[in-house]
Amino acid sequence: MTATQELHSHELPQKERMIQETAAERLERVGAAAYRIRHHALNMGEVQGQGYVGQALGAADMLATAYSDQLRFRADDPEWDARDRFLLSTGHYAIGHYAALAEAGTIPVAELETYGSDDSRLPMSGMSTYTPGMEISGGSLGHGLPIAVGMALGLRYQDSNARVYNFLSDGELDEGSTWEAAMGAHHHQLGNLTAMVDINALQADGKTDTVLRTEPVTEKWEAFGWYTQRVDGNDVGSLLAAFDNAAAQAAAVGRPSVILCDTKVGRGVPLLEEREKAHFMRIEEHEWQTCREQLTAGYEGKDAR
């Protein structure tokens, strides 16, 4: 597939795209995107000497599903009116989002090495005012879903069928504003709104169930009237199926949908998967190359199976 075809293919909803591929080919394509996103994140982390690499690795499959399969966008025109909106409310996941935007072609891959440097367009915490393709300034958690509600209302009022995706984390379920928005989205029947929640069960001060218990998460969203699915967020096949289900029931007026994604911090790099879980993962200078080698070995090993 040429770059031009790829560009145009993202302008249509996934189900209407002219891409002729088997389910296996689709799985392979999205999995490969996730693999590249993980490599980008490791490279960015190494340049910084630190960063939220664990989260980026954990969320790479969600980001790949969104950017290489589900979202409608023009890589070279991030302000395109008809684009689907992807709102990153977890600002510290920007490292993963930049990697996904590079994979999508909105940011040059070569620019990723400026991550977190002075005068870079890629600050440590994601901001709309810095980065093409960043819809909102996240970081103060619990803002994404309220903004998404307004965007979905505004797009519907202006007869757009663009969809609004809000990427949030399980830690953000602590914020009351998230639930204000969950009620608002259901009340206004924002059927083009989809929340994707990264449940890595980890917050800044420790495991989620020791910081502020959020479970039962599925029942909470169901009780708020959302079309709720819970999947293995590191299984691309499950993610594709869940996003397809959400797309199938999306409508200007209808139930908002949430995809609850159980993920593993550091996924794809055994060294980090097994390390004591930390919100801000320390990786020694000599370990970066090991991380990359483990990531590649795991991916190629899976490929060979």
Added chain:
Amino acid sequence: MSTATATTGAAPKLKTSAMIASFADPGQKTASAPFGHALVKAAQENDKIVGLTADLGKYTDMHIFAQAYPERFFQMGMAEQLLFGAAAGLAETGLIPFASTYSVFAARRAYDFLCLDSAEPNLNVNIVGGLPGLTTGYGPSHQATEDMAIFRGMPNLTIVDPCDSIDIEQAVPQLAASDGPTYLRLLRGNVPTVLDEYDYTFELGKAKVLRGGNDVVFISSGLMTMRALQAAKALAAHNVDVAVVHTPTIKPFDAATVLAEINTDRLAVTLENHSVTGGLFETVASAVVTVGLGKRVVPVALPDEFLDAGALPTLHDRYGLTVEKIVAKVLAELK
């Protein structure tokens, strides 16, 4: 308290009025719900304008807009974080939202959502805050005595403190037309009409000299401009000639106009319906100091404390916002 003392006392105690109470003087010319009607008029000319509220449509005159344009009105429920997050989202899609609640909830409860979602990306989100300063007798839960102090620290935010129905009618289309977020200190219900008697038009960002005077210059905003004009008339009877400068835009502040009026031998007095901390007085004071004027400025403002509950006339008298208290303060200063 015995029945005897209650009945032999002076006037009966005033009662706290319902929240919708007007601060208009008896018999004063008023306009009904000027904000709501102005928003409808602006919306007729600009189809990007939408309205939303957090369960206070009827109490912020937003219901007028909601009735005229039900498809352009969004009820967000008693959820102020959602209200202002969603307002930013609406603005991100190119619309021009006016979002109303009480000033206390906008300033104290939803600050983070206004600051990061609207002000940082400089979106055209228009905050409409009811019950600014001391315009309700319900006590600190409803009295936004420090709203301007809170909001003045927010970069990009324009702050407007209108005097009357004329100000509000003329401000609304200008707020819609201006880039970036704005905060309007709403006067609602039956709002006095005052400025039609002067050669005056509202211009966003501009202070205006409403009347000249040789002895004293009043710098005022909000409903205190009405009181300033009344006090100026009352002081004329004491042979004190008072100028009144109305500065409805608190930020960005028209320092040039105000400083030109202050930099004279006249007694300079600021008048505001807001705490003495962080409002008009300190805005003027910082402008004076910045240019190196060694000029005393006397504040008429609410004290830096949580205010009492009670009837509005009682409270305005207690905290020095009445015409009588202003006149007494000026005469004492001139002695």
